[in-house]
Amino acid sequence: MRKSFFLAFLATFLVLQLSAQGGEKVFALRCGSVFDGRSDSVRSNVVIVVEEGKIKSTADTAPAGAEIIDLTHETCLPGLIDTHTHILLQGDITAADYDEQLLKQSPEYRTILATVNARRALEYGFTSIRDLETEGAGYADADVKKAIGNGVIPGPRMQVATRALDVTGAYPLVGYAPNIVVPHGVQIVDGADQARQAVREQISHGADWIKVYSDRSYRVREDGVLDDIPTFTPEELRAIVDEAHRERHKVASHAMAVNGVHNSVEAGVDSIEHGNYIADQDLRSMAEHGIFYVPTIFVGEYVAQGRAAEGAPVWVKMIQIHEDTFRRAMKAGVKIAFGTDAGGFDWKVNPAKEFSSMVKFGMTPVQAIRAATVTAAELLGMRDSLGTIEPGKLADIVAVPGNPLTDISQMEKVDFVMKAGMVYRKP
């Protein structure tokens, strides 16, 4: 009883603090042009009025008394959403890069680095992210999310996955002598009961999403299909999805190849991460059941050469397979959400390079921007408050100096960032 009173008090306090952060001020953003995410074109000379952290209206003129922000040489867009990040990771092209972070950096030090990455993400224009597991840093993502939410540090709005799940022997650190106990980048579980228990634990410690690794060890078959070793049995995967859904949480599945994807789709996960190869029948099921595809193209290109040099040339071949899958997914009408795997590459590299990768693989610039706004907001379950510029939605607005519909690389040049009515970056 006393605890619930305290929680209610705390919640009220947080809400008050957040709205103060959102700013009492009325802003008028004078945009040279706007892509609002509702139509497929840009509109010229639009004033976006922002009040109490929300979009109040779009108009031709600014209301009296509003603080005017001059973006007349800019294109304004809805705040960008990256649905696949790792703020606790600093790039892992080689296994050694990864092992070093888990063996030589404390979770506390990694959390300090994560706060810097969160700030970087926001400054690149990502006002919301779904962070898909801490890679051995425990529940640190839930704390970074809390610090951002409380206005302690700048960063995007976050949904977090905490520790992720995989089976014995499948996830690094691996390859050490059996008598040496090493940390793992995930919570190891075997069997449906252990998996359910881990889902309950992770949710109780703040996981918004449950992340599972559904496959590993990739090779290209003679018929060109990308083959894998599935990690969980279908029974284990079904238990994970059932437990998460029962607790009103969603499941993201790392699945790069034929079996991992198939088992995940059959188990009813909510998003397929990477999906370098997806069979046509699984694409049809994904379209039918509204399972999202988060392709993370750029990271594949970025790590391919390094991993090939380390003796895994399959990563180079995967790029063509990925392009073919991406084009088939578009044709099949699968919902494709923008996600980058940032952290899998260095956070100093702007994850917005993914926009160009999506266009190279066959999307129009409008489709790529929609993937990072409207569709990504839907994946987060926040379509009512995010993803478009329209009255009543949260004032998450970014701007770029050129027209991204004619030059998609403009998305790498975000120079204005507003999140919930607070300005974090100005041209």
Ligand SMILES: [Zn+2]
């Ligand atoms: Zn990832």
